[in-house]
Amino acid sequence: MLKFVFITLFGLIAVEAGVVTDLDACNNDTPLPDSVDVSGCTSQPCPLIKGSDVQLILNFTAPYELDGFNVTVRASFSIISINYNLPDPVGCNNLINTRCPLEKSEPGSYRLIMPVNSAYPTISNLRLRFSLIDPEAKSFACFVIRTSVMSA
Numbered sequence: 001m002l003k004f005v006f007i008t009l010f011g012l013i014a015v016e017a018g019v020v021t022d023l024d025a026c027n028n029d030t031p032l033p034d035s036v037d038v039s040g041c042t043s044q045p046c047p048l049i050k051g052s053d054v055q056l057i058l059n060f061t062a063p064y065e066l067d068g069f070n071v072t073v074r075a076s077f078s079i080i081s082i083n084y085n086l087p088d089p090v091g092c093n094n095l096i097n098t099r100c101p102l103e104k105s106e107p108g109s110y111r112l113i114m115p116v117n118s119a120y121p122t123i124s125n126l127r128l129r130f131s132l133i134d135p136e137a138k139s140f141a142c143f144v145i146r147t148s149v150m151s152a
């Protein structure tokens with residue numbers, strides 16, 4: 001009984017927090033972030049509702065001292081792949097728990113708001129690849145998330 005209650009509560013909390021537990025890695029060399037919280041999504045494909053803003057919170061651990069970092073997003077659909085230009089790609093501007101520079105092993109919590117334009121086409125299997133890039137242009141964390149662009 002207690003076990004059942006615990007699981008039920010835990011399930012509810014997980015849904016509210018929106019932590020995506022089944023992220024895809026970009027490749028074997030670049031680690032995933034510690035966690036990725038996507039508003040309204042706990043498992044892929046994550047819904048991107050046209051005309052709404054999707055919030056992502058990426059928690060990562062600085063692998064070495066970071067004076068700064070940038071975030072890039074690449075959107076792929078079928079054989080088409082394009083850069084999605086974030087309104088503000090400068091990572092330091094969007095840290096919510098600390099400031100740059102980050103020390104080695106310091107936890108960083110990065111918030112990203114992605115407006116989903118209502119003019120976007122309805123696509124059920126859009127892959128978004130997020131990469132955190134250090135000042136030497138090397139990616140230190142990367143993940144792919146499968147999404148589905150849909151009408152409200």
Ligand SMILES: *[C@@H]1O[C@H](CO)[C@@H](O)[C@H](O)[C@H]1NC(C)=O
Binds near residue numbers: 017035057058109
């Ligand atoms: C991410 O980090 C923030 C700030 O430290 C924390 O409040 C939040 O709970 C973390 N999220 C997850 C899913 O660990």
Ligand SMILES: *[C@@H]1O[C@H](CO)[C@@H](O)[C@H](O)[C@H]1NC(C)=O
Binds near residue numbers: 069070089090133134
């Ligand atoms: C981030 O991108 C800006 C604009 O492209 C560039 O000037 C800056 O050097 C980059 N910073 C890092 C840490 O890569």
